[in-house]
Amino acid sequence: MxxxxxxxxxxxxxxxxxxxxxxxxxxxxxxxxxxxxxxxxxxxxxxTSVEGSVAGGVVTVTVSGVGELTAVNITPEALDGTDAAALADLGDLIVAAFRDARTKVDELASDTLGPLAGGLPGAGEPGTPGQLGF
Structure with missing residues (x-):
């Protein structure tokens, strides 16, 4: 030696x-x-920007590829009045559109980063946070 x-x-x-x-x-x-x-x-x-929408595009949100909400688009059809119930429904639509976009971002991150992660434990298993941690 x-x-x-x-x-x-x-x-x-x-x-x-x-x-x-x-x-x-x-x-x-x-x-x-x-x-x-x-x-x-x-x-x-x-x-990268990803769009999520609900109710046939009545509410559309744009989320960056790292999960940052960058835009919200609400069509006039989304408002069915101005009372508290209508505004609560609008809030629910925005949340649902964001969840749709977030799911797409997680899939994009998994597709983009997954091969580089080399099979990290828990990656892609149900109940585990996505690539962005949500």
Missing amino acids: SQNPFDALTGGGDLAGALGGLDLGALLQQAQQMQEDLQSAQERLAD
Whole structure:
């Protein structure tokens, strides 16, 4: 065995042979490439907009690929009066449209980031939060 304890990290010495020729340099390069790919995918998501709608488009919301609500569009048909019940119904429609958009964002994030996650535990299992944590 070499006197230099760092030989094992650089591929020299007997320890490298005992580890089956583990190339830590290549492993580091692979990790850096995965990090760059993940960052690129996250940037693409941030630049993406997703729409969610309910009641045939009476209420439509736009959500960024990272889950930020960016716009709400309400058609006149959404308001069936101005009483408290009509406004509560409008609120329910907005929430439902946001949930629709959020589901689409989670699917987009899963499709975009899933291959980069390499099968993280719990990914895609029912009852677990989506990629964005909701």
